[in-house]
Amino acid sequence: MRRTPDGWIEAKLGDIAEEVTVGHVGSMASEYQESGVMFLRSQNIVPHGFDLxxxxxxxxxxxxxxxxxxxxxxxxxxxxxxxxxxxxxxxDGWQAANCSDLVITRPGPNLDSRWLSYYINSVAGGFISNRLVGAVQQHFNVGAAREMDLCLPSMREQRAIAEVLGALDDKIAANRKLAGTAESLLASRFAVLELDVDYGEKACLEEYFELNPKCARPNVEEPVYLDMQKLPTSELLVSDWERRPAKGGARFMNGDTLLARITPCLENGKAGYVDFLEDGEVALGSTEYIVFRSRPAVPRELAYFLVTSSRFRTMAIQHLVGTSGRQRLSANDVAAFTVRRVNSETLMEWGQFASPLVEQLGSLRDENRMLANIRDALLPRLMSGELRVRDAEKVVENVL
Structure with missing residues (x-):
């Protein structure tokens, strides 16, 4: 039986919070518009932050x-x-926001918001999984949320715990902002190339890239494997992968760009540039994406910006085929797409600009992965009282 640390109390969330309620439940399709008040849905919430x-x-x-x-x-x-x-x-700083189908907790005077968020993301996971309801699409209801057990330190210690964990998340957020600036610079410089415009001398896409190129099989039992759902929708670099037993699938290497070729993934813009593998390592992944590999004298990063351009997306969706549940874009159709022909000197100049920025993005991604791992290791120990704040602060000081 877990011992409650001295000075901590046990309480139900419903008893200690000012209010526990639920976001709007009902049809929303006719209410969405291009701008206005931000409206959050389940897919916009990730542990410790937001995906907007x-x-x-x-x-x-x-x-x-x-x-x-x-x-x-x-x-x-x-x-x-x-x-x-x-x-x-x-x-702070959001002028107005609303939401649907989310549990909303408004903390009372003895409950710190950030501490509660960290708590729910850590030790409360088992509580939530044991109280999911629904046969097809499971959900966590407000009644169960109110019954959530809290092991609650003093307000002062709650804030201290949130501060030490928040230092890591603040650094992660700063790195993401810096990465966003770098990606904006890359996209702006790509636009100057005018590779995807509909005028000038034309070249087939296959003149610039090999599509689904052949490469050796991975020679390990648990190779790096990238599932379709792990491709990002708003970031250049792939940041989420795993090692697992796999015998088949598409093969790719560093420098390749991966494009989702099925609906709805293609429509949602799933694509990513690969740079996380060891030198010479070959990875496996879903067969439902097309692999782009730059030909000699073509910058490796070029394919990503082309396949995420609005003109390419529009053309790709128009070429979707299939009558069953999912439609697919074929590699043959992609090979026939045309782009404006750009001379090799201009391409080389673009590559010299792009390469160091993409390298910086990789460093930021790797640092964030390390910081998140440290946060996730400290989190349950701080929440249980096993680790005191002063000891966690020393760990954080060594990495920031």
């Missing part, structure tokens, strides 16, 4: 009608459906 690459918006008038699900700084939001339990805190 596909965020929706609603009108200020509709937002005013949904007063119950209106969000303010300090509210803690938890995913109910999809990946139940992922939790984040609404930050």
């Amino acid at each position: 690459s596909d965020v929706r918006h609603i009108s200020p008038e509709f937002h005013a009608r949904l007063r119950k699900s209106s969000l303010v700084a300090g509210d803690v939001v938890t995913v109910r459906t999809g990946k139940p339990g992922a939790t984040a805190v609404i930050p």
Whole structure:
């Protein structure tokens, strides 16, 4: 039986929080618009933060009608459906926000928002998984949230725990912002090439890239494997992969660009540039993407910016074929796509600009992966009282 640390208390979330409620539940399709008040859904919440690459918006008038699900700084939001339990805190600086199908916790005077978010993302995972309901699409309901057991330190220690973990997350956020700036510079410089414009002398895409090129089989039992769902939608570099037993699948190497070729992944913009493998290592992945490899004298990074351009996306979706549940883009159709022919000197100049920025992105990604691993190792020990804040601070000081 777990011992409660001295000075800590045990309480139900519903007893200690000011309010535990749920975001709007109901049809929303007719209410979305291009701009307005940010409207969060399950896919916008990730542990400790937000993914706003596909965020929706609603009108200020509709937002005013949904007063119950209106969000303010300090509210803690938890995913109910999809990946139940992922939790984040609404930050300062958001002028207005609303949500659907999220558990909303408004902490009381003895509960720190950031501490609660870290708590739910860590030790409460088992609690949530044991209380999911629904036969097909499971969800975590508000009643179960109110019954969540908290092992609660003093407000001072809650804030100290949140501060030491937050230092790691703040560095992760700063790195992401820096990476976003680098990616914007790369995209702007790519636009100057005018490779994807619809005028000038034309060249088939296959003149620049090999599609689904052959390479050796991985010679290990558990090679790096990249599932279709691990391809990013808003970042250049692939950042989520695993080693697992795999005998077949598409093969790729560093410098390759991977493009999802099925709906809805293609429509959602899933693509990524590979640079995380050891030298000479070959990886496996889903057969449902097309692998692009630059030909000699063509910058390795070029394919990513081409396949994520709006013109290419529009053309690709128009070439989807198939009558069953999923439609697919064929490599043959991609090979026939045309781009503006650009001379080799211009391409080389672009590559000299792009290469160091992509290398910087890789360093930022690797650092964030390390920081997240440290945070996730400290988190349950701090939440249980096994590790004291002063000892965790020493660990954090050594990496920041």
